[in-house]
Amino acid sequence: MGLALRLLLAFVVIGSSVASDNVDLWPMPQSVSHGGQKLYVKKDITMSMVGSTYSDDKAILKDAFQRMVDLITLNHVIDGISPSALVLTCVNIVVHTPEDELNFGVDESYNLTVPTTGDPLYAQIEAKTVFGALHAIQTFSQLCYFDFTSRLIELNSAPWIITDTPRFPYRGLLIDTARHYLPVKIIKGVIDAMTYSKLNVLHWHIVDEQSFPIEIPSYPKLWNGSYSYSERYTMSDAVDIVRYAEKRGVNVLAEIDVPGHARSWGVGYSSLWPSQSCREPLDVSKNFTFEVIDGILSDFSKVFKFKFVHLGGDEVNTTCWTTTPHIEGWLNDNHMNVSDAYRDFVLRSQKIAISHGYDVINWEETFNSFGDKLDPKTVVHNWLGEDVAPKVVAAGHRCIVSNQDKWYLDHLDASWEGFYMNEPLKGINDTKQKQLVIGGEVCMWGEEIDASDIEQTIWPRAAAAADCGLQWRSLQMTQD
Template structure:
């Protein structure tokens, strides 16, 4: 069904040409295939968007809203007052989406083709994508090609004609945020989601609860949120649904995590029987059936909100000493012929079965695989964060894997440089093509012990963008020497600043201050 849309837009953009005479391409992440020319175009003040030939009806207004958002992030309040007389004008953008389906599923086709002509009247850019989510990426790419011409006082697009064919290297390109160590208000989470789309990340891993706080309300067990830091530092289930829907309209999946059985002291504030004892408060009591009823209740409530294929069940850093020293648990272990290691395995496997009953595949931190990999459900995804070599072992065992090795992709490590983020290769030492397919992708992790709403964005960016190109761009297009991408990433960091994202300078380590007066692109 053909659909016509018309938006009258002001499109003043940013102040740096993206390619001169078919030369340097200032796009981030770098597309799979790109060619450009040497002609300058000028973007019409009343740029139109149409969908002639598209099968996508945009009933959820995903495409219309994305078009409006792209304008808002590039419109730097410049007044478009120049004359278009005798200038080559880009009149509009035609978007053709081949699939009418707009459900955001894992592995959805995110590819797109983009062509921008250098001649014609009227002159339209053409986006062709299998799904609306590929079209969203194409719109972001267009936004990075435009800038404001201060001489003519109109928006300019250099180096036409453009032909770009693009698709992601990995289906999972994630960013973890942690709302248990410090509460992040809903508008802050939404701002992070918006910033993710600029570098084409597509999974927000929401580490919701931990030992310090339980900030989300659970209808099945309402006293759990008594473990929040304060009355106001909570999320309702409606808040969670709002975040999920906000992310979905931007092509971002939300992965919910409850980290069990360790990292769970906060659960017992509302339900003390979940603790082994009042003086020994984690891991969760493995001997108590109520523990697993609560987990079932949480995952039942989650299944109505978090529609992503996966749920994250944690499983890391489990100190079982409370189980060994609490009399009633020690007695239960003896009765069931288990030691503490057996009980750890029993807990994880039982929790996995509960998650599967609610329709989820499971992600667990790597300790579960390291300790009893052969007992994990075959739907398990191993989340590698500790050791080198774990990803290779996981895929050799036929399990899927996500890479987040802490020495390279932990954003809370302020001494980790963007160069290290860029050069970290998820497929390192994995050569079998079938095993390579089991690496779903990777994730950068913004653990929250030392960040909150005041500094989260400057700690995430631009280092997360360096990893984003590693996860999006074909390996043969990736730089072998990071010095060749420094200027392009610096320009992207400035673009983030111009869009209201407090991305830190490239120079120095994470969250560094500018070194001295000077251009944004030299910081």
């Protein structure tokens, strides 16, 4: 309550750049100005692309536009009688590059103008890429609402001039299909909802100690570790999910969490376990372990085309390595202690990932333990506390912020105010170091949720992070 109150005060004291009326845009674009005219949106509003160098062969824009039209009716029946004037009949979308390949760092900026004059009257979107245009369509949808008196879609406070570009190139949400299996349809629903908040990375924590739901063609017995015969994803399902996400401007970051969090791997290949009685971390002493990692990452590289792969590396309890005779012997033969072995495991896995064309993301324990040995292109994924990011960027590494006290969605007592006020750049003053923070991520770990409640646990708190820490604060609004 105290924090909520301070938020309100902040809105008041920020001065003349804050509109006194409500601008119902979320996340708030970088710059917004508007007037006071009411328009009506034609029920069968159309999309045109006059002036685009982009062809929309894959129907990315066409389908997004249709989804937007469905969305703004909120399933109500539009049966009012439009006035003859002030009816928006079209949205013209100008995309300035023909490419439609999504990846890290793609330009996501856009301009959106909704004029009050013109015959026909049409809104205009300009964007460098189709992915910026997708964001503009989302913003446009938030200007529209179904009015119960006119029974029409109305658009208030025109004309609008909106320019927007994301504050960070990486705006993530983690889902976890190892603790509870999530049906493909649910994952697609999560992706749809991400687009409303302009989040652009689905971090798919696919496997963990509890289950291994995904097919790995190179080592087909791995998914014997699934919870059941039907709680599985084929590689074709993964391709389908990735395509679905990319069509919505969302990258899919795949994770295998090694060497800990991998007990389920041994259900199909028990030699990956140190022993039958001690099953985690993966057996560091065997080449087979790294052959399997290589097989997984080779298969991943055909499906998960995002620049990054996540190799985990957190919470490694090495007890099984010192209590299993053949591993203890191997450590002695190689003059290593368990810390050395943990480091070598992570670095060897990194090399395999790099050989498949990936940049690597690792959880922060790897940096905390041997940061100077990590591949220089490693992105360090913070989760433990908020004081790590400044150290990571000072060491020249890139960083993703997910401090658990503020941005872990499975912490049900973490308030929306905490999500809202969390600042990824806290404690970082140097401009170049700030640029090494590529963004942040809210994490929906799967122990306590399943398909029945994942959406209502993610939202609305993830949207609070999206508006503030990841996009532009609602304060940065201007009015003409």
